[in-house]
Amino acid sequence: MSTITVPECAISVADDVEQLRKAFSGWGTNEDLIIKILAHRNAEQKKQIREAYASTYNEDLLKALDKELSNDFERLVHLWTLDASERDAYLANEATKRWTKSNSVLVEIVCTRSAHDLLLAKKAYHNCYKKSMEEDVAYHTTGDFRKLLLPLVATYRYEGNDVNMTLAKTEAKLLHSKISEKCYNDDDFIRIIATRSKAQINATLNQYKNQFGKDINKDLKEDPKDEYLTLLRATIKCLTYPEKYFEKVIRRSINKTGTDEGALTRVVATRAEIDMKAIADQYQKRNSVPLDKAVAKDTRGDYEDMLLALLGSADA
Amino acid sequence: MSTITVPECAISVADDVEQLRKAFSGWGTNEDLIIKILAHRNAEQKKQIREAYASTYNEDLLKALDKELSNDFERLVHLWTLDASERDAYLANEATKRWTKSNSVLVEIVCTRSAHDLLLAKKAYHNCYKKSMEEDVAYHTTGDFRKLLLPLVATYRYEGNDVNMTLAKTEAKLLHSKISEKCYNDDDFIRIIATRSKAQINATLNQYKNQFGKDINKDLKEDPKDEYLTLLRATIKCLTYPEKYFEKVIRRSINKTGTDEGALTRVVATRAEIDMKAIADQYQKRNSVPLDKAVAKDTRGDYEDMLLALLGSADA
Numbered sequence: 192m193s194t195i196t197v198p199e200c201a202i203s204v205a206d207d208v209e210q211l212r213k214a215f216s217g218w219g220t221n222e223d224l225i226i227k228i229l230a231h232r233n234a235e236q237k238k239q240i241r242e243a244y245a246s247t248y249n250e251d252l253l254k255a256l257d258k259e260l261s262n263d264f265e266r267l268v269h270l271w272t273l274d275a276s277e278r279d280a281y282l283a284n285e286a287t288k289r290w291t292k293s294n295s296v297l298v299e300i301v302c303t304r305s306a307h308d309l310l311l312a313k314k315a316y317h318n319c320y321k322k323s324m325e326e327d328v329a330y331h332t333t334g335d336f337r338k339l340l341l342p343l344v345a346t347y348r349y350e351g352n353d354v355n356m357t358l359a360k361t362e363a364k365l366l367h368s369k370i371s372e373k374c375y376n377d378d379d380f381i382r383i384i385a386t387r388s389k390a391q392i393n394a395t396l397n398q399y400k401n402q403f404g405k406d407i408n409k410d411l412k413e414d415p416k417d418e419y420l421t422l423l424r425a426t427i428k429c430l431t432y433p434e435k436y437f438e439k440v441i442r443r444s445i446n447k448t449g450t451d452e453g454a455l456t457r458v459v460a461t462r463a464e465i466d467m468k469a470i471a472d473q474y475q476k477r478n479s480v481p482l483d484k485a486v487a488k489d490t491r492g493d494y495e496d497m498l499l500a501l502l503g504s505a506d507a
Numbered sequence: 508m509s510t511i512t513v514p515e516c517a518i519s520v521a522d523d524v525e526q527l528r529k530a531f532s533g534w535g536t537n538e539d540l541i542i543k544i545l546a547h548r549n550a551e552q553k554k555q556i557r558e559a560y561a562s563t564y565n566e567d568l569l570k571a572l573d574k575e576l577s578n579d580f581e582r583l584v585h586l587w588t589l590d591a592s593e594r595d596a597y598l599a600n601e602a603t604k605r606w607t608k609s610n611s612v613l614v615e616i617v618c619t620r621s622a623h624d625l626l627l628a629k630k631a632y633h634n635c636y637k638k639s640m641e642e643d644v645a646y647h648t649t650g651d652f653r654k655l656l657l658p659l660v661a662t663y664r665y666e667g668n669d670v671n672m673t674l675a676k677t678e679a680k681l682l683h684s685k686i687s688e689k690c691y692n693d694d695d696f697i698r699i700i701a702t703r704s705k706a707q708i709n710a711t712l713n714q715y716k717n718q719f720g721k722d723i724n725k726d727l728k729e730d731p732k733d734e735y736l737t738l739l740r741a742t743i744k745c746l747t748y749p750e751k752y753f754e755k756v757i758r759r760s761i762n763k764t765g766t767d768e769g770a771l772t773r774v775v776a777t778r779a780e781i782d783m784k785a786i787a788d789q790y791q792k793r794n795s796v797p798l799d800k801a802v803a804k805d806t807r808g809d810y811e812d813m814l815l816a817l818l819g820s821a822d823a
Contacts, residue, residue, distance in 0.1 A: 310626070310663070313663045317665050317666070317667070321665065321667055321669040322665045322669075322704065322707075323662065323663060323664055323665040323702060323704065324663075325658070325661075325662040325663065325664075325701075325702045326662075326665070326698075326702035326703055326704075329658075329698040329701075329702045330698070330702075333694070334694075337694065337698070338694075341658055341661075341698075341702070342641070342645075342657055342658065342661060345641075345657075345658060345661030345662045345663070345702075346639065346641040346642075346661045347626070347629045347639060347640075347641065347661070347663070348639055348641075349633050349637065349638045349639040349642070350633070351633070351637055353637040353638075378649070378650075378653065378654075382642075382645040382646070382653070382657075385641075385645075386639060386641045386642035386645045386646075386657070386661075387642055388638065388639065388642075391638075
């Protein structure tokens with residue numbers, strides 16, 4: 192469920208566009224007005240605003256925002272204002288270019304989105320970068336990382352709830368035997384994770400737990416510093432418990448010295464309209480503090496205000 | 508270009524449905540009438556006929572056809588009557604179940620279709636089989652075959668004409684060096700073939716020819732009996748010269764003792780409405796015989812009549 196709040200009364204796109212233009216004009220920028228409008232519009236409304244802004248002022252709203260804003264606030268407003276598929280394409284492209292072995296952003300995008308939303312992101316990738324997400328991921332990675340990532344990115348997964356229980360039992364055994372042999376890059380291990388439907392993987396991992404008494408991710412912790420294993424655990428978490436995965440990313444981004452604004456911005460901008468309510472519930476359960484309070488404590492200024500608005504905080 | 512001929516006057520779907528029902532009723536089946544209708548309807552018209560037949564007689568037209576017809580004629584009519592995406596899903600599913608190393612049907616489907624048409628086939632696969640094409644391909648293959656086939660099946664390729672010439676030169680060198688080392692299953696070799704756009708691959712293979720003086724497929728003939736190399740050559744042919752690939756499949760299906768009806772039926776049913784004109788031109792150029800004459804010589808009965816109708820033969 193979404194955490195953003197949208198006005199109950201009818202919204203005039205023309206008014207929004209005019210107000211935004213006003214916020215950019217004269218001395219300084221009216222950040223409060225930008226937040227008041229953009230943080231309280233859903234995907235369809237933002238799309239209409241961008242189209243109307245472009246046709247009224249012959250300028251891309253995103254370019255105007257980038258000119259007026261700066262730093263973390265700029266990035267948050269920019270990501271939020273993008274269409275979801277363009278945003279995912281943008282983040283995936285950034286992740287392939289800044290590739291580090293520990294980068295789980297790509298896994299996050301391809302494993303937490305539905306098959307349909309991932310497809311839309313791939314189409315946006317074609318449009319924006321004149322190439323495919325698959326070729327960039329494959330080009331910028333090597334070895335076991337490529338072996339895992341390419342089929343994860345490429346597969347158009349089945350999304351139905353149909354589950355083959357016999358297969359789940361067999362494949363749970365197979366995963367366990369590969370883990371026992373420490374063959375974490377085994378062809379069949381990767382095949383199961385990368386091509387089976389989420390419902391089937393979930394059934395397989397439940398069987399794993401039933402048969403072997405432990406969560407698979409516990410068994411994949413042999414060496415916590417092994418970056419491939421870290422990525423494999425993130426993959427499994429994203430496929431089966433996306434809210435828990437996102438809760439952990441947020442927790443780690445604020446519960447340390449210095450905030451990881453990159454991670455915080457990304458999760459809030461991408462999930463606010465999707466499942467941020469569930470992520471915030473998970474956060475409170477795990478940390479005994481409401482997510483908006485924790486974010487307020489760790490951030491400041493317009494960046495803080497925009498985050499709180501997107502989190503639906505009463506203080507926003 | 509298509510080879511089928513559709514009546515110029517308006518077609519009544521209700522009439523078609525009634526005529527088909529008549530063709531099935533009474534003593535025996537009126538095969539001529541079935542050919543007269545179905546072989547002269549395009550994809551959209553066939554779709555309407557199937558829908559109208561189902562709602563009028565509460566029976567799937569395909570089931571009715573399967574009951575009335577038999578052997579090669581049945582299979583040709585069945586494949587032809589299917590929607591293109593269902594047909595591709597059906598053929599791909601069959602190919603995964605009857606997997607033999609020399610089976611190039613899967614490569615044919617995933618490499619000669621556009622990214623969009625392949626996507627539609629994957630969606631049809633989800634609907635028909637309640638799982639993904641990717642998981643079935645990965646499950647039924649192993650080793651180098653899986654390593655090549657899974658990314659080929661999975662990748663949503665970029666379809667634009669944009670070509671990076673610097674990249675084409677670099678990757679042509681890379682392909683050549685891997686071939687020189689006989690590393691045909693090299694990660695980067697497969698990455699290039701499986702993820703680059705067709706336009707980019709074409710540019711790379713032109714560079715290959717310019718720099719090294721030979722077609723890449725000539726260099727991949729080291730061992731003509733090596734099934735993996737055979738599949739790799741088919742992949743490259745399908746990606747760059749689909750008409751030549753299909754011409755060869757047809758040529759081999761009829762220019763030998765006994766006809767390979769499976770291959771002939773598949774190519775005619777899948778290409779008649781797409782590029783069969785170009786394939787037939789290619790056939791005549793390569794064999795100095797018109798394709799329809801060659802097919803007529805090698806086949807008989809209703810099967811022959813239906814093939815010739817789909818090939819747009821004047822004798823049909």
